Amino acid sequence: MARIVIIGAGMAGLAAAARLGTLGHRVTVCEAAPTYGGMVGRYERDGFAFDTGPGVLNLPAVYRDLALKSGREPLEQLVDLVPVEPESRHLFPDGTDLVLPNASRGGVAKALDTAFGAGSGDRWGEVTNRGRAVWEATRRPLMEEPLPEGRLADPYPRPPRRGPAKWLPRGSYTLGDVARRELGDHPGLTALLTEYATRFGLGPDAPAGATVLAYMEQSFGVWYVRGGIRALADAVFRRCEQRGAEFRFGTRVAEVLTAGGRACGVLTADGERIDADLVLSSSPDPGLGWEKPGGGLGRVRVLLALRGARPEGTVHRTVVHAGGADWERDALLHEESVPEGPTVQVLRPDDPSLVPDADHEAVTLTVTCGVREGDDLDAYAGHLLDHLAKSGLDLRERVLWREVRSTAWVPVPSLAGGTLNPPNGTGVPGLYRIGGGAHPGGGLARVGMSASITAGLIGPA
Known part of the structure; x- marks a missing residue:
């Protein structure tokens, strides 16, 4: 049994605490705020309640896996999870009103043909098919496994170039290039493509592989947790308590302590030392082992x-x-x-x-x-x-x-061909990174995967 301190009780910290407690470790979670959840917050006033972070859930399989691995129960027994149908409505400046079905690429193509004209659905489908190729090439290294060493080339399969352009050097290929060369700069299709990336804090200069975001959402669907996404944080917190994790709220960690070049605990802002065999930090603070990625x-x-x-x-x-x-x-x-x-x-x-x-x-x-x-x-x-x-x-x-x-900061997902978030392991033995600023990046699904990857690196007690 290892003594483990987790810095931060956001979704990554909660997921890591549940997994490591299940593996038999003694876990203490230090959180500077008075409650858990991090960006998955809640605001209540006059009988109204709002999520102050994500409002929908993509790739619920990440939390289904957490529920089963930490308690052998389906996620649907912990929260009321329902598909969002239709997936979205899009209002464009020219008055076009587009409604997209959930998890139906055929339905999306039909809706696009109706809104933008015949052939629009096929053109969009070709781009999302290339997004599927990116998903198949990067799902394991950029979602499920420790970050491989070296830069990962963008696997987006560019369409062949024709005419004089085929003789020009092949430079980087961006999301903006996809919009221009493959969507014909169609204003509606371009706006649809870039909106997926913008939500994740990415601009049009993101690698073309960012098309994977549209592919994932339209293939695997969008889900809502009744009571708000905060109810998901409540469920994972309860699971942590069931697995023996100790939570210390209002406890800001000022420093990760080392001895002999290895992490050996933390020092709180109040001067208290908490000894540990391993430390996991979800805080992008230079004093805690790593800095926030750029952006x-x-x-x-x-x-x-x-x-x-x-x-x-x-x-x-x-x-x-x-x-x-x-x-x-x-x-x-x-x-x-x-x-x-x-x-x-x-x-x-x-x-x-x-x-x-x-x-x-x-x-x-x-x-x-x-x-x-x-x-x-x-x-x-x-x-x-x-x-x-x-x-x-x-x-x-x-x-x-x-x-x-x-x-002021949106944690972005790691993308092949772009800037990758730092790996979960650090140069300090016994110190790990988790959360939106670490591999595999921002978003509810990815921070849950950062916890799964790191728990796998640590292993059972």
């Missing part, structure tokens, strides 16, 4: 308490696309501060547990953008509501109150 994109979230019932037939997730796609791409490339008329994700779950009664609705707006100190985010929330109204989604007269939250 300056953040998120702005606006939580809206609305009067009036959720209208019949309302889609769970609506994406209002930017009025100036070229301008937004430039803003993302240069990490400019809160842009005007951006792409906005609107979450409107049909979940009675999130509202005081049936005559109210809880809505969350999310924008991925640069966030700078001094930005007037409440004024920006008003701008976003005006922007939605111009797109035909006017919520302004129903707003009882709004709460604005922001984060």
Whole structure:
């Protein structure tokens, strides 16, 4: 049995504690905040409740595996997990209204043909087929196994070049290149492709392999946890307690201690020493063994308490696309501060547990953008509501109150051909990295995999 200290009780820390406790280790989790969950937070006021982090779940197989490996129960016995159907609605500046089915690539192709004209579905399908090739080539090294040494080439299978271009040197091939060369710069298809990447903090200069994000979502589906994604954090926390993990909230770790070149415990901000055989850190703090990967994109979230019932037939997730796609791409490339008329994700779950009664609705707006100190985010929330109204989604007269939250950093997924997040092992024996800033990167599924990979490296007691 090893004594293990985990720094941070976010989803990576919770998943690691559940797995390592099941393997027979003695686990202590130190969390600076007063509760667990990290970015998977919850805000409650006047009978309304909101997720302050992710609002939907991709690749639930990661947490199904955690549930089975740590307790031999299906995830569906721990939370009420339901598919989001339809998967999304997309409102474009030219008035196009596109509704995409969940986990149905054939249905997506049909919807695209209807919205954008015959052949659009086939063109999109060719790109997502290449995304499938990326998934098959990178699923194990970039999702399920320790990060291999060296740079991984982007396995995106580029289409053959024709004409004089075939004689030019083959440089890097980006998501923007896919939009231009394979989607013909079609404004709707381009906006759809880049939105998947933008949600993960990636710009149009991301490797073409970022098409895997669209492939994964449209092939494996999008899911919702009733009660909000915070209910998933609650379930994993309960599993940690069942496996004997000790939680120390309000305990900020100031330093990872070493002896003989090996991690031997942590020192808290209060000066307390906690001895350990192994330390896992989900905190991108140089004093704790590693620094946050580069990237300056953040998120702005606006939580809206609305009067009036959720209208019949309302889609769970609506994406209002930017009025100036070229301008937004430039803003993302240069990490400019809160842009005007951006792409906005609107979450409107049909979940009675999130509202005081049936005559109210809880809505969350999310924008991925640069966030700078001094930005007037409440004024920006008003701008976003005006922007939605111009797109035909006017919520302004129903707003009882709004709460604005922001984060200055979006953990991005590791992508072959791009910047890879640091590996789970470190140069210090006994010290490991987990969480969104480590391999395999950001997102609920990937932070869960970082815990699984690291638990595999450590092994049973």
